[in-house]
Amino acid sequence: MLSAISRAEFLFLVKKYYDVLIVALLFSIGVAFFVSKLAWRKVTSSRGHIPGRLGLPFIGETISFLSAMNSTRGCYDFVRRRRIWYGKWFKTRIFGKIHVFVPSTEGAKMIFSNDFVKFNKGYVKSLADCIGDKSVFCVPHEDHQRIRRLLSDPFSMNSLSSYIEKFDKMLSQKLKKLEQGGKSFAVLDFSMRMTFDAMCCMLMSVTDEPLLRQLDKDCIAVSNGLISVPVMIPGTRYYKGIKARRRLLETFKDMIAKRRSGKEWPEPEDFLQSMLRRDSYPPNEKLQDSEIMDNLMTLLISGQISSSAAMMWSVKFLDENQQVQDKLREEQLSIARSKPQGASVTLEDVNNMSYCWKVVKETLRMSNVVLWYPRVALGDCIEIKKGWHVNIDATCIHNDPDLYPDPFKFNPSRFDEMQKPYSFVPFGSGPRTCMGINMGKTTMMVFLHRLTTDVNTKLIILIFISITGSQFHHLLPLLFCRWTVDDPDTGLEKNTHLPRLRSGCPITLTALNC
Numbered sequence: 309m310l311s312a313i314s315r316a317e318f319l320f321l322v323k324k325y326y327d328v329l330i331v332a333l334l335f336s337i338g339v340a341f342f343v344s345k346l347a348w349r350k351v352t353s354s355r356g357h358i359p360g361r362l363g364l365p366f367i368g369e370t371i372s373f374l375s376a377m378n379s380t381r382g383c384y385d386f387v388r389r390r391r392i393w394y395g396k397w398f399k400t401r402i403f404g405k406i407h408v409f410v411p412s413t414e415g416a417k418m419i420f421s422n423d424f425v426k427f428n429k430g431y432v433k434s435l436a437d438c439i440g441d442k443s444v445f446c447v448p449h450e451d452h453q454r455i456r457r458l459l460s461d462p463f464s465m466n467s468l469s470s471y472i473e474k475f476d477k478m479l480s481q482k483l484k485k486l487e488q489g490g491k492s493f494a495v496l497d498f499s500m501r502m503t504f505d506a507m508c509c510m511l512m513s514v515t516d517e518p519l520l521r522q523l524d525k526d527c528i529a530v531s532n533g534l535i536s537v538p539v540m541i542p543g544t545r546y547y548k549g550i551k552a553r554r555r556l557l558e559t560f561k562d563m564i565a566k567r568r569s570g571k572e573w574p575e576p577e578d579f580l581q582s583m584l585r586r587d588s589y590p591p592n593e594k595l596q597d598s599e600i601m602d603n604l605m606t607l608l609i610s611g612q613i614s615s616s617a618a619m620m621w622s623v624k625f626l627d628e629n630q631q632v633q634d635k636l637r638e639e640q641l642s643i644a645r646s647k648p649q650g651a652s653v654t655l656e657d658v659n660n661m662s663y664c665w666k667v668v669k670e671t672l673r674m675s676n677v678v679l680w681y682p683r684v685a686l687g688d689c690i691e692i693k694k695g696w697h698v699n700i701d702a703t704c705i706h707n708d709p710d711l712y713p714d715p716f717k718f719n720p721s722r723f724d725e726m727q728k729p730y731s732f733v734p735f736g737s738g739p740r741t742c743m744g745i746n747m748g749k750t751t752m753m754v755f756l757h758r759l760t761t762d763v764n765t766k767l768i769i770l771i772f773i774s775i776t777g778s779q780f781h782h783l784l785p786l787l788f789c790r791w792t793v794d795d796p797d798t799g800l801e802k803n804t805h806l807p808r809l810r811s812g813c814p815i816t817l818t819a820l821n822c
């Protein structure tokens with residue numbers, strides 16, 4: 309079009325109609341402002357204000373929140389109740405801060421896509437004190453990008469591939485022992501230990517059992533202190549978290565010193581080594597020791613707690629939905645049959661587990677191991693004021709019957725259909741999306757593979773099937789490893805920000821059901 313008129317003609321038109329152009333420009337700006345205002349109004353509430361109760365200054369509804377935290381219904385009960393009283397959008401005041409719960413895909417989109425621009429991560433003092441202010445969770449925007457980029461090594465496809473094989477070997481050995489023992493065990497304890505050991509091996513090549521258990525104990529104490537009252541009183545979660553952090557830092561410092569002096573040199577290179585290799589790199593291409601240590605802690609804790617809770621919920625949901633379990637077992641057995649006896653699961657196998665991935669997605673949708681994602685408004689944004697906390701309520705989005713018909717039914721096949729944007733956000737979205745998304749996903753899939761296929765009697769059954777003929781193939785899923793949940797209690801753990809069964813979901817593995 310521009311080429312159709314000459315420069316001189318263009319200048320002539322601008323000169324002649326400049327007043328019309330200015331009016332058109334101002335009009336467009338006005339329209340854009342009006343449209344964005346309308347969009348945000350639609351996002352917040354049709355009534356133009358956010359309902360809710362702020363209560364007394366500072367205290368607000370803190371006591372109700374703490375009492376929900378301290379109940380076996382879990383802290384989301386606080387949100388659930390207010391949603392019944394005020395509707396989907398509501399505001400409240402907790403520990404002196406105003407919080408708005410954002411329950412819609414439009415709201416999630418608005419916030420996720422404006423991360424660092426209009427919103428920043430919201431976190432409490434105890435979190436920064438326990439995990440460290442150099443953690444990727446807490447650092448400001450400028451450092452966040454660099455740290456995130458430099459932390460990406462363990463999440464490359466190569467690292468993931470070797471992680472899967474190591475994790476699988478570890479897992480199948482431990483499961484076999486448990487199945488032989490025939491005793492009840494809590495899935496949560498088991499999955500916490502498995503994920504922690506696998507992360508320690510990958511990040512720092514630690515395999516020594518006493519050291520692993522000490523690190524594990526300290527990381528759990530740090531994780532328990534993340535959301536606590538930040539006062540150093542002996543016996544409190546905060547106190548224990550800070551003490552555990554100091555012990556962890558000592559151990560990490562010791563490890564770093566040994567590696568720098570050449571006393572330890574892991575082969576193949578692990579995450580810590582890949583960080584130390586950068587010692588002579590320019591500042592923006594390496595992490596300082598304090599950044600390495602805070603982020604080691606961050607990866608160990610975030611890698612352990614969310615994956616292990618999700619693994620526990622998958623066992624619970626599959627136990628309550630035997631048809632889904634059978635369908636999953638069928639898929640997993642066909643993968644197991646296509647491999648030599650005793651071979652490890654590979655990344656390629658995981659990529660072929662399409663139904664298993666749907667089971668994992670449905671588990672994450674229903675369990676909501678991260679209930680909501682906290683952000684702070686960096687400026688006024690219509691009804692939201694600067695400094696207010698906005699919580700993207702993933703739980704509400706995942707339970708929305710308009711997005712997920714019959715939302716409390718465990719139905720992995722609902723993921724046969726494409727999801728609407730921002731309607732499935734168990735790993736967050738945008739620049740702060742979970743860094744371990746593939747690791748978390750594959751950890752769960754390898755776990756489900758072993759749980760549904762692995763038994764010592766596998767070979768005997770295969771021989772039996774091949775002798776008796778292929779017409780019995782459909783019985784195969786019935787013959788493999790099954791489990792029974794030994795405690796039907798649905799109460800949740802108290803005083804935690806993660807929904808986890810207080811029973812830890814005890815199960816007994818049974819090799820044969822015939």
Ligand code: HEM
Pocket residue numbers: 444445456606607608610611612614615618672677678681682734735736737739740741742743744745747748749
């Ligand atoms: C099923 C397992 C997992 C779930 C459901 C999960 C979920 C999440 C969620 C919801 C966030 C926060 C997003 C936000 O605030 O917007 C997050 C952040 C993060 N996750 Fe995960 N996660 C899982 C596994 C892992 C694993 C295995 C690792 C690492 C080994 C990991 C490392 C991280 C890190 C480092 C962040 C902070 C990212 C940032 O702020 O830039 N996660 N995860």
